[in-house]
Amino acid sequence: MMIADYRLSQWYSRSKILLIYVPLFNFLFFSLAMSNLGVYSLGLAMGLSLHMWSSALICLLFAKFLEVFTQIDSDSVKMFISKYCLCATVGGTTSFILLNSFDLPLVPEPLSARTPMGPVMFSYVEVLLFAALKYILQQQQQHMELNANYKEAQFRALKAQLNPHMLFNSLNLISSEIEHNPANASLLLDELSELLRGVLRSSNQLLLPLAQEIELTRHYLVIQKMRFEERLEYELNIAPDCLQVQVPGLMLQPFIENCIVHGFASKKEPGVIQVDIAQEDKCLHVTVKDNGIGFNTQGKVYGHGVGIVRDTLELLYGSRHQLEIESQPGLGTSIEIQLPVNPVNPVAGGSD
Structure with a gap:
């Protein structure tokens, strides 16, 4: 045949x-x-x-x-x-x-x-x-590839944020906090519920307002902060005029996850993640920095989640976007993303 x-x-x-x-x-x-x-x-x-x-x-x-x-x-x-x-x-x-x-x-x-x-x-x-x-x-062909990448990005994000290991740890944390710190357990349960609700609500959207993307990122970081306590600090600096700019859904999550899983894996000092987003010259400038262990970028093979984000940005914006990753051993990592503010009209993936 x-x-x-x-x-x-x-x-x-x-x-x-x-x-x-x-x-x-x-x-x-x-x-x-x-x-x-x-x-x-x-x-x-x-x-x-x-x-x-x-x-x-x-x-x-x-x-x-x-x-x-x-x-x-x-x-x-x-x-x-x-x-x-x-x-x-x-x-x-x-x-x-x-x-x-x-x-x-x-x-x-x-x-x-x-x-x-x-x-x-x-x-x-x-x-x-x-x-x-x-x-x-x-x-x-681009629409087909875009839909395929979006479906895979949804799966990757759900797996990374809500995989059994993380969910099990979060539920264990809730269980341990219920007796000694009911308020903390209630807060963690609320954050986990909001994260679940937000991911499911945006699961059939490819582009969403930056405010919604930041809200999902905030819920994810709050849960991680409650898990790692003083070992993790984060700071979100978002310019108000950026909040309604349309961005690809779940764009930040793979980079935040890499900061926590890889950047702070063997670090004794507290890990710090800083996200800065501003608008200039009709361009959205996104920076994600950490003080993790860093790595040598020469010949570096990035994870599947970062690859999906890179491919999705290429399909959505072509040559109108930039994605740069800079890192040095012992000096942390910096991710720079530039996106055009002008709206694009891709075909969003539908619900299954």
């Missing part, structure tokens, strides 16, 4: 489409069109087909050149359309000039003035149709 699928896939691979099907389709299209108009010519049909094919090829090569050597953001619809309009113009004009220099027939004999407008416009329209199809497929 796998061999049959592999053989079948060879008939509709990208190279087959570009090298065989597109030229064949163009040849049949122009032959039929010229036959209906009574101006059929084999040489002209082949010349126009070659022109369309070379226009598309030059357009794709030029688009690749722009992607590699410029900072054009193709995630923007306007930039994508502008880029391919430019590429189609360059491809169609360049192809016409090259083929015309070899005296290939590109215009019917009655129009022997050889104006490039007809063939160039044909190639322009076809290339833009291919570009539009590429954009639609690219957006569908």
